[in-house]
Amino acid sequence: MFSLLSEFLQPWADLIPRFSHRPSTVEWCIWDSMVFGPRVTRYPVLHFPALTPIEYYPSTPFPIDLEVQTLRTADGHEITINASIMVVINDPIVMRECIGYEEYVNNISMEARAVIHEFISGHNHSHGLESIDLLEISLGESLVSLTWDGVSLVRLCIEDAASTTAFRLYGIPQSVEPA
Numbered sequence: 345m346f347s348l349l350s351e352f353l354q355p356w357a358d359l360i361p362r363f364s365h366r367p368s369t370v371e372w373c374i375w376d377s378m379v380f381g382p383r384v385t386r387y388p389v390l391h392f393p394a395l396t397p398i399e400y401y402p403s404t405p406f407p408i409d410l411e412v413q414t415l416r417t418a419d420g421h422e423i424t425i426n427a428s429i430m431v432v433i434n435d436p437i438v439m440r441e442c443i444g445y446e447e448y449v450n451n452i453s454m455e456a457r458a459v460i461h462e463f464i465s466g467h468n469h470s471h472g473l474e475s476i477d478l479l480e481i482s483l484g485e486s487l488v489s490l491t492w493d494g495v496s497l498v499r500l501c502i503e504d505a506a507s508t509t510a511f512r513l514y515g516i517p518q519s520v521e522p523a
Contacts, residue, residue, distance in 0.1 A: 355394065358392070358393040358394035359392060359394050359395075360392075361390055361391065361392050362390070362391070362393065363388045363389065363390055363391075364388050364389045364391060364398040365388065366386075366387065366388050367385075367386060367400060370402060370403055370404045371400045371401065371402060371403055372384055372400065372401040372402070372403045372433065372436040373385050373386065373389075373398065373399075373400055374398070374399045374400075374401065374436055374437060374440065375389045375391065375396065375398055376396055376397050376398075376399075377396055378395060378396060382437050382440075384436065384437065399436075399440075399445055401433050401436040401439075401440075401448075402433065403432075403433065404432065405430045405431065405432040405498045405499075406430070406431065406432075407428055407429070407430050408428060408429050408430075408431060408449055408452060408453050408456070409428045409453075410426075410427045410428055410429065410453055410456055410457050410460070411426070411457075412424060412425070412426045413425050413426075413427075413457060413460060413461065414508065414510055415460075415461055415464040415465060416464075416465060417464055417465065417467060417468055417469045418465060418466055418467055418468050419468045419469055421469035421507055422507065422508050422509060422510060423464060423469070423505060423506070423507055423508065424504070424505070424506050424508040425460065425464070425502060425504070425505045426502075426503045426504040426505075427456075427460060427500065427501060427502050427503060428501050428503060429452075429456050429483070429497060429498075429499065429500050429501070430497075430498040430499040430500075430501070431452060431487065431495050431496065431497055431498060432495070432496055432498050433494065433495055434493060434494055434495065434496055435493070435494045436494070437494075438491065438492050438493065438494035439491045439492075439494025439495050440494075441492075441494075442490065442491045442492050442494055443490065443491055443494075451490075452487065452490075452491075452495060455486060455487060455490050456483055456486075456487070459479075459482055459483045459486045460479065460483070463478075463479045463482055469507070476500070476502060479500065480497070480499075480500040483497055483500055484496065484497035
C-alpha cells in the first residue's frame with residue numbers, strides 16, 4: 345500500500361525544490377538548467393527534480409569490460425578474445441549529446457566490440473595477433489569520432505586471446521517415439 349502511495353506522490357514531490365549533493369572530486373556534475381542550458385558544476389545546486397535534472401559522470405578513467413567475443417579472421421581461423429578498455433570522459437556534455445546519458449557505457453562498449461570485430465575479421469591470424477598496437481590506435485580514433493572527442497581511450501587490455509574451435513549445441517532435438 346505504501347509503495348502505491350509513494351508512486352502516486354512521487355511526481356508531486358519532484359516539483360519541490362531541493363539541493364543536489366556536492367559532486368565528489370572524481371565526478372562531473374551536469375545541471376540541466378532551463379534558463380542557461382546544460383552546465384558543469386562543482387557545487388550543490390538548488391533544482392526542481394522534475395524540471396531540471398542533475399546527472400553525475402566519472403571524471404577519472406574507468407574500465408569497461410567488453411566480454412568474450414568469438415571471431416573469425418580473414419584466413420578462416422577462429423579466435424576467442426576477452427578484452428577490456430579504460431576510457432576517460434573529456435567533456436560530459438558533448439559525450440551526452442552524442443551517445444546519450446542513460447546507456448553511455450553500453451554504447452561505448454558496443455562501439456569497441458565492433459571495432460575489434462572489424463579489425464580481427466580484416467586481418468590474417470598471425471598478423472592480427474601481432475598488431476595489437478594498430479587495434480588500439482583504431483579503437484581510440486573510433487571512440488573519439490563516435491563521441492566528438494567527449495570520450496578518449498586510455499588503454500586497451502586484451503585479457504585473453506586464443507585460437508578456438510567452437511562447438512555449439514543450440515538444442516537437442518526431441519526424440520521421436522514410434523506410434
